[in-house]
Amino acid sequence: MSSDQRHDERYLARGVSASKAEVHAAIARQDPGLFPGAFCKVVEDALTGQADHCLIIHADGAGTKSSLAYLAWMEGLGDQVWSGIAQDSLAMNLDDCACVGALGPYLVSNTIGRNAKRIPGKVIAGIVDGYQRMCDLLSDHGIDCRMTGGETADVGDLVRTVIVDSTVTTRLRRADVIDAGRMAPGDVIVGFSSTGQASWEDRPNSGIGSNGLTGARHELLGAGYRTRYPESYAPEVDPALVYCGALSLHDPLPGDVVSVGAALLSPTRTYLPLVKRLLAEVPRADLHGLIHCSGGGQSKIVKFGAHGRPHGNRYVKDALFPVPPLFQAIKDASRQEWAGMYGVYNMGHRLEAIVPGDRAQACIAVASACRIEARVVGRVEDRGAPGNEVVVRTAHGEFRYS
Amino acid sequence: MSSDQRHDERYLARGVSASKAEVHAAIARQDPGLFPGAFCKVVEDALTGQADHCLIIHADGAGTKSSLAYLAWMEGLGDQVWSGIAQDSLAMNLDDCACVGALGPYLVSNTIGRNAKRIPGKVIAGIVDGYQRMCDLLSDHGIDCRMTGGETADVGDLVRTVIVDSTVTTRLRRADVIDAGRMAPGDVIVGFSSTGQASWEDRPNSGIGSNGLTGARHELLGAGYRTRYPESYAPEVDPALVYCGALSLHDPLPGDVVSVGAALLSPTRTYLPLVKRLLAEVPRADLHGLIHCSGGGQSKIVKFGAHGRPHGNRYVKDALFPVPPLFQAIKDASRQEWAGMYGVYNMGHRLEAIVPGDRAQACIAVASACRIEARVVGRVEDRGAPGNEVVVRTAHGEFRYS
Numbered sequence: 055m056s057s058d059q060r061h062d063e064r065y066l067a068r069g070v071s072a073s074k075a076e077v078h079a080a081i082a083r084q085d086p087g088l089f090p091g092a093f094c095k096v097v098e099d100a101l102t103g104q105a106d107h108c109l110i111i112h113a114d115g116a117g118t119k120s121s122l123a124y125l126a127w128m129e130g131l132g133d134q135v136w137s138g139i140a141q142d143s144l145a146m147n148l149d150d151c152a153c154v155g156a157l158g159p160y161l162v163s164n165t166i167g168r169n170a171k172r173i174p175g176k177v178i179a180g181i182v183d184g185y186q187r188m189c190d191l192l193s194d195h196g197i198d199c200r201m202t203g204g205e206t207a208d209v210g211d212l213v214r215t216v217i218v219d220s221t222v223t224t225r226l227r228r229a230d231v232i233d234a235g236r237m238a239p240g241d242v243i244v245g246f247s248s249t250g251q252a253s254w255e256d257r258p259n260s261g262i263g264s265n266g267l268t269g270a271r272h273e274l275l276g277a278g279y280r281t282r283y284p285e286s287y288a289p290e291v292d293p294a295l296v297y298c299g300a301l302s303l304h305d306p307l308p309g310d311v312v313s314v315g316a317a318l319l320s321p322t323r324t325y326l327p328l329v330k331r332l333l334a335e336v337p338r339a340d341l342h343g344l345i346h347c348s349g350g351g352q353s354k355i356v357k358f359g360a361h362g363r364p365h366g367n368r369y370v371k372d373a374l375f376p377v378p379p380l381f382q383a384i385k386d387a388s389r390q391e392w393a394g395m396y397g398v399y400n401m402g403h404r405l406e407a408i409v410p411g412d413r414a415q416a417c418i419a420v421a422s423a424c425r426i427e428a429r430v431v432g433r434v435e436d437r438g439a440p441g442n443e444v445v446v447r448t449a450h451g452e453f454r455y456s
Numbered sequence: 457m458s459s460d461q462r463h464d465e466r467y468l469a470r471g472v473s474a475s476k477a478e479v480h481a482a483i484a485r486q487d488p489g490l491f492p493g494a495f496c497k498v499v500e501d502a503l504t505g506q507a508d509h510c511l512i513i514h515a516d517g518a519g520t521k522s523s524l525a526y527l528a529w530m531e532g533l534g535d536q537v538w539s540g541i542a543q544d545s546l547a548m549n550l551d552d553c554a555c556v557g558a559l560g561p562y563l564v565s566n567t568i569g570r571n572a573k574r575i576p577g578k579v580i581a582g583i584v585d586g587y588q589r590m591c592d593l594l595s596d597h598g599i600d601c602r603m604t605g606g607e608t609a610d611v612g613d614l615v616r617t618v619i620v621d622s623t624v625t626t627r628l629r630r631a632d633v634i635d636a637g638r639m640a641p642g643d644v645i646v647g648f649s650s651t652g653q654a655s656w657e658d659r660p661n662s663g664i665g666s667n668g669l670t671g672a673r674h675e676l677l678g679a680g681y682r683t684r685y686p687e688s689y690a691p692e693v694d695p696a697l698v699y700c701g702a703l704s705l706h707d708p709l710p711g712d713v714v715s716v717g718a719a720l721l722s723p724t725r726t727y728l729p730l731v732k733r734l735l736a737e738v739p740r741a742d743l744h745g746l747i748h749c750s751g752g753g754q755s756k757i758v759k760f761g762a763h764g765r766p767h768g769n770r771y772v773k774d775a776l777f778p779v780p781p782l783f784q785a786i787k788d789a790s791r792q793e794w795a796g797m798y799g800v801y802n803m804g805h806r807l808e809a810i811v812p813g814d815r816a817q818a819c820i821a822v823a824s825a826c827r828i829e830a831r832v833v834g835r836v837e838d839r840g841a842p843g844n845e846v847v848v849r850t851a852h853g854e855f856r857y858s
Contacts, residue, residue, distance in 0.1 A: 069572040069612035076577030077608045084584075084603060095605040100561040101511075101627040102504055109503075111565045111625055113607040121613045159502040163513045165567055165621040170471040171692035175478030182486070201486060203497040205515040205621070206479045210471035210690035211523045211670055212619045217611065219567045221623035223513055225503040268613055288612035290573035290687075 091235020091361030093153035115219035116142040138321035140184025145322040153344040155232035164204035195327040234343035235361025245403035245431035260320035261378040273388035309379035343408035347400040353455035371432035372447035375402030393453040493637020493763030495555035517621035518544040540723035542586025544666040547724040555746040557634035566606035597729040636745035637763025647805030647833035662722035663780040675790035711781035745810035749802040755857035773834035774849035777804030795855040
């Protein structure tokens with residue numbers, strides 16, 4: 055058994071499947087939408103019936119990052135963690151939509167399920183406030199994002215603490231859709247750093263999004279949390295895999311100036327203001343793909359590109375950003391293989407643009423104006439066989455995903 | 457302390473607030489939308505910018521009915537319970553939208569959170585299939601309802617079993633909005649039975665929706681479930697309030713031919729085909745209000761009507777349907793006051809139309825064509841003071857809600 059298999063088993067043992075094969079099987083019958091190669095499902099605009107427009111109705115959430123927020127909140131890290139969870143839930147969603155070229159107006163509805171025995175009204179108020187702050191921030195950048203309502207349900211018999219999901223509806227011209235199916239050999243891959251402090255952020259970002267948090271939480275944090283907060287994890291999981299790390303939320307993150315708690319809870323960056331500028335500076339026809347490296351991390355792109363062509367793409371990534379301290383800490387704590395790390399976490403950039411080589415400099419210049427580091431991290435080659443493949447080439451070795 | 461207060465405390469002790477006061481406080485700052493008196497929030501059509509149209513983006517779910525489905529599924533009642541949960545999640549949502557006069561197209565996105573340790577892929581497949589069946593059923597009645605996608609997340613650290621939420625986006629002309637703020641003295645209240653077998657149903661409905669299920673489950677079912685399925689309830693709740701009834705899912709429901717399990721899991725009826733006919737037969741100008749008696753039961757209407765007028769409405773309901781066996785069983789098991797029962801459950805009709813008296817017969821005829829019993833259950837009076845009030849007058853006594 056390889057270490058990677060071993061790691062995959064640790065995931066499954068915690069009830070999390072990175073590949074979501076079962077889920078994909080369950081929805082296999084569903085219509086793939088108008089642009090089967092696009093990053094999100096794009097459907098007919100049945101609301102107006104206009105054939106030249108389309109809709110994206112997209113659901114995503116903060117996942118188990120809210121369990122981490124609960125720990126931090128109980129441990130005195132303050133109410134503002136809940137505002138961050140709203141940002142996580144919304145950014146994971148909006149950044150997906152942006153990858154299809156949708157720039158709003160975005161209409162947001164949320165679904166919050168809570169255990170009222172653990173989560174008082176002020177937490178809900180903090181989450182609701184976080185959504186509004188995010189809308190206000192985007193508005194400052196000319197991006198129209200509106201709360202349309204939602205549902206907050208007292209469902210303690212279902213939810214241990216609190217779950218925060220968002221659904222975003224947006225509409226665009228079909229001609230404006232960025233169809234990642236068009237990513238093709240000859241393109242380069244520009245990565246936009248997930249760390250640092252973008253011009254619209256008030257503190258540096260650790261780089262983490264809202265995926266891989268179940269693993270990160272349990273691998274980094276120590277057993278004290280297991281005893282003190284049984285409401286923060288599934289009791290079905292082998293205790294040896296629950297909070298099996300050595301750190302506390304208050305400990306400094308190795309190699310960084312922030313605490314472990316602050317790094318893990320660093321709210322998911324939204325790249326929307328950058329994408330908006332990108333769409334103004336680079337012709338859509340040359341934006342062959344925008345990929346949000348969420349679940350699947352640096353291998354996410356393998357599901358896209360070469361749509362309908364006999365040969366798949368090989369995405370060679372051989373100039374990635376240095377590994378940010380938080381991901382290094384997760385790697386060190388979990389002792390998992392690097393291949394597993396790159397296949398789950400973004401490891402340094404959470405957005406990438408796939409463009410002809412002569413557009414790379416424009417992408418990097420846009421990022422620079424946003425105070426986000428960017429670089430050509432790789433390129434697209436002809437795989438010479440059906441199906442796509444990702445090759446991640448780093449100082450730690452070469453890893454393949456297909 | 458009144459028995460009603462005692463009952464309310466039983467709810468709160470289970471972590472469920474029927475009034476949701478805390479939640480309402482948390483969202484108080486939010487914009488009330490274009491029609492503050494309407495049954496659902498109605499917002500500008502920011503997708504097209506057309507001033508004569510509006511949108512409804514509505515979130516709701518099956519709530520803790522999925523915990524009941526889990527029990528039943530574990531106890532061998534079969535996989536089809538999951539299809540019913542999809543119907544619950546969707547009907548609770550669509551029937552709300554219909555109360556504003558929106559008849560589709562409805563675009564549905566769902567958010568399913570599961571504990572993969574308890575809920576295998578075939579359950580997700582059953583839920584997904586249930587959504588599609590519901591869309592197909594509605595299509596047979598000329599109602600366009602489409603799945604646009606969704607998110608299924610493995611979040612065992614947050615969710616004990618499975619949670620199933622839906623978000624529906626729909627659009628209509630502003631002139632077509634049914635604004636329940638227009639309900640006024642002189643109107644009559646026509647109730648549409650929640651029981652029996654509508655022409656589009658394949659078996660009789662017990663009358664239950666997807667609200668009040670936490671109470672119903674714990675009051676009816678016996679302690680054996682507490683021991684066998686700790687994953688089906690919040691461990692924070694006083695054990696004396698967990699499965700404190702005397703029945704099993706397989707027991708016959710007193711006064712009925714079906715089992716307790718089948719009655720409790722009876723999928724939430726959708727009234728959409730009836731509402732569609734109603735809108736064809738009764739001028740919208742005369743449909744002053746359509747009320748979905750979900751959370752709040754027969755008192756739900758108190759939040760609507762007399763919008764902006766100095767005197768509130770008094771909704772007198774003195775000719776309600778006989779209490780269906782399931783609600784009688786819940787009443788008997790919980791020994792709660794009737795006031796609490798009428799303030800939580802629909803008690804016989806889950807949809808009501810508020811119309812001028814001379815339109816009542818048309819409403820009843822439409823229902824009859826759908827094989828749904830209907831009757832004038834009450835009327836609207838001038839309360840003579842600010843604020844609305846509901847007076848429920850039954851053989852069991854008179855109950856007031858304000």
